[in-house]
Amino acid sequence: MSYTKRKDNRGFDDFRKVEAKxxxxxxxxxxAYFKIGNTIAYAAVYGxxxxxPRFLQNPTKGILRxxxxxxxxxxxxxxxxxxxxxxxxxxxxxxxKALIPVLDLSEYPNAVVDVxxxxxxxxxxxxxxxxxxxxxxxxxxxxxxxxxxxAVSVGKVDDKVVVDLDYAEEAYEDGHVxxxxxxYIPSTGxxxxxxxxxxxxxxxxxxxxxxxxxAMPRLYxxxxxxxxxxxxxxxxxxxxxxxxx
Numbered sequence: 293m294s295y296t297k298r299k300d301n302r303g304f305d306d307f308r309k310v311e312a313k314x315x316x317x318x319x320x321x322x323x324a325y326f327k328i329g330n331t332i333a334y335a336a337v338y339g340x341x342x343x344x345p346r347f348l349q350n351p352t353k354g355i356l357r358x359x360x361x362x363x364x365x366x367x368x369x370x371x372x373x374x375x376x377x378x379x380x381x382x383x384x385x386x387x388x389k390a391l392i393p394v395l396d397l398s399e400y401p402n403a404v405v406d407v408x409x410x411x412x413x414x415x416x417x418x419x420x421x422x423x424x425x426x427x428x429x430x431x432x433x434x435x436x437x438x439x440x441x442x443a444v445s446v447g448k449v450d451d452k453v454v455v456d457l458d459y460a461e462e463a464y465e466d467g468h469v470x471x472x473x474x475x476y477i478p479s480t481g482x483x484x485x486x487x488x489x490x491x492x493x494x495x496x497x498x499x500x501x502x503x504x505x506x507a508m509p510r511l512y513x514x515x516x517x518x519x520x521x522x523x524x525x526x527x528x529x530x531x532x533x534x535x536x537x
Contacts, residue, residue, distance in 0.1 A: 295450035295467065299460050300329075305503050307444055307456035312424070312514050314432045314522035322433025324518070326425035328444075329458055330415035335425035337433040340403035348404075354397030355404045358388040360422055362411040383419045390423050390443065390475035390485040396436040405435065416459045416471075417445045423475050423485070428515050432522065441484055442511045443475040446500040448492045453499045455507050468492075472500055476508045 302308065308329030317323035320336035327333070343349045360383040387409065397405065407429065409422040420443035427441040446455050450467030457471055470490030477484055492500070 295452045295464070298454070299458070302456075304452050304454045305506065307507055307511070308458065310511065310514050312428065312518035314428050314519045315525075320429070320433075322429045322431070322435070324425045324428035324432055326421050326428065326515075328417055328421050328424075328456065330413055331417050331421045332411065332413040333418065333421040333425040334410045334412065335422065335429035336408045336410075337405060337426075337429045337435075338408075339405040339433075340397070340400040340435075343402060343404035346402075349402040351401050352398070354400030354402075356388055356392055356395060356397065356407070357404055358384045358391070358407045358409065358426065360384040360387055360409045360411075360419070362414060362418065383422070386485055386487065387419065387423055387426060391426060391430065391441055393482070393484050394427070394437045394439050394441055394477055395430060396438070399436070405430075405433075414459075416457050416462050417473075420444050420473050420475070424511065424515060428519060431519055439477050439479040440512065440515050441475050441477060442508050442515060443473065443485065444504060444507055444511060445471055445473045446504045446507075447471045447488075447490065448496055448500065453496050453503060455503050470496075470500075472497075472504075474501070474504045476504065478508060478512045481505075 311327040313325040315323060316325045317336045322337035324335050340354050360380050407426045409426055411418050423441055423443040431437055445457050447457050448470040449461045449464050462471055468491045470492035472488045474483060475485035
């Protein structure tokens with residue numbers, strides 16, 4: 293049986309509709325919102341601030357901590373049990389590994405930067421949405437970064453290699469499914485996250501990576517545009533305030 297058409301009529305090399313905003317959480321040092329399809333991620337950054345207990349401190353540079361959490365009502369399937377789980381701890385760890393290559397914390401010895409990622413709605417691709425939101429939030433916090441990190445899932449549904457699987461495709465039962473979450477550093481062409489769940493041939497895997505590289509620049513531009521819009525809005529409001537004084 294052949295997988296001939298996607299449920300939402302997307303092309304096999306296209307991702308779902310994307311929305312992104314920066315500076316969405318008032319009391320955070322940096323924050324962002326990233327929505328792809330029906331998957332919604334909010335990220336908030338706090339720090340750099342002194343790390344306690346002291347034995348966890350690194351005297352040469354700051355530490356990045358990530359906390360990924362799906363809200364109980366967010367899932368497409370069964371209700372998510374509140375609180376930390378093995379899955380949330382694993383995604384928190386891979387998110388930190390995906391972001392740390394672009395982040396320079398050498399100016400903040402003995403400090404910590406905390407990133408909290410909350411998923412209010414999920415329809416597959418949640419870790420990738422979380423990484424996109426977290427990358428934008430770190431930039432919004434004004435931390436020194438050599439680039440943003442952008443992320444999307446690619447994979448295989450039956451006999452087709454596709455970009456950005458949704459929940460229905462991940463749950464497809466009439467053939468093999470492979471889901472490959474990828475995080476990418478556009479300026480260097482490096483992958484900072486590469487995971488896989490499922491069965492896929494070597495040729496299909498290479499095709500999936502090629503499709504991912506083609507999709508990433510479009511997501512990257514959306515992230516950058518959201519940050520620029522926040523910057524322009526902030527400085528526009530500053531100028532208005534100065535004129536009114």
